[in-house]
Amino acid sequence: MSEPFVPFSASHLLMLLTLVVFSILLYAFRFPLRTRPKLKRFLRYALAALLAVSQAVLDAWNIAEGAWSAAYTLPLELCSITLLLSVVMLLTRSRVLYGILFFTGIGGALQALVTPNLAFGYPHIRFFQFLVAHMLIILASLYMTWIEIYRPTWRSVGLAMIFLNAAAVVVGTLDYLLGANYMFLMHKPSTPSLLDYLGPHPFYLLVEEGIALLIFVLMHLVCFVLPEKRAKMGKSRGQSAM
Known part of the structure; x- marks a missing residue:
């Protein structure tokens, strides 16, 4: 029997540490992986397969427990949507999907890992399924960044925001029809989350919008714009010193 989930317990922190370790390993071996097409292809397909299996495990568990319900278990949460799209991105190497998922996938999955609605x-299977699935969403975009050498643009930030709003319209409509609360569009989750600090419904949705845009802009600046600018400055200084 498993205990109720406790945020930042030893098991939770160990899973977060696991994500850090795998991310470091992916980054550390980025150059050898880039030069080995077969190994790179295997890793890309393996990530796609693991993502698909993680969703299948969740569906199988819901069915086995008699918990499947159109109002609660359809893959309509933001992270479920980005998980499925990450599979497509890995299989097709779509640059458009990458630009969207780098921001929405990493941003949403990281928030879910830090404050899980779990x-x-x-050692419950849902504990592992939930955390591993979100870890894989992040690793999928990191793989495309470090191994496939994809880069988002400022246009990608705009597309990510358009994607979020389009998803909210579609999912919100389904929430209304099904009496559901996917993406927490109808009310806040029952477990503690960052939404508790963003005001009442529906105002927290507007605050979320602003926070998402801010996070996406900061991610692009910190991960790409500023490092590339520093690299260019260092290169120009090196050339001038010759």
């Missing part, structure tokens, strides 16, 4: 603690 009732089951270690």
